[in-house]
Amino acid sequence: MSNPTTSSTAHCLPLDIDWQNPQAVPTMHEVQGEHLCIGIGVFQRDQHSEATAEPQGEEVATVLEGVFLVEAAGERYELSPGEGIIIPPREPRRWTCHSERGALYRVITRLDNPPPAEESAP
Secondary structure: OOOOOOOOOOOOOOOOOOOOOOOOOOOEEEEEOOOEEEEEEEEEOOOEEEEOOOOEEEEEEEEEEOOEEEEEOOEEEEEOOOOEEEEOOOOOEEEEEOOOEEEEEEEEEEOOOOOOOOOOOO
16 A cells, blocks of 8 residues: 555545455454554454443444354354445444455444534534
């Protein structure tokens, strides 16, 4: 990934991971912004990522590679590449890789610093 070309000070937070590389280390790579956390996770078969309800905001995720079982909000879904899901805030969630290798793209709102509420016009 290249550096910013229009300014000497970067304002954006890039997520630089070569998740398509077969030698990529199975782990979650994350970047935290002011209101969002984005990540790409690389998984091996039966590896999982689990979170309790408390610290988690609303999550939007899509499967980049492999097959995943997602258990969230008392429901279960098996997702394949190109499929995605929205998980409500404050719900426990668990992702389990059901293929030899898998990759997820996740965006989660940060509950510790939510965006300001929009004011309605009078």
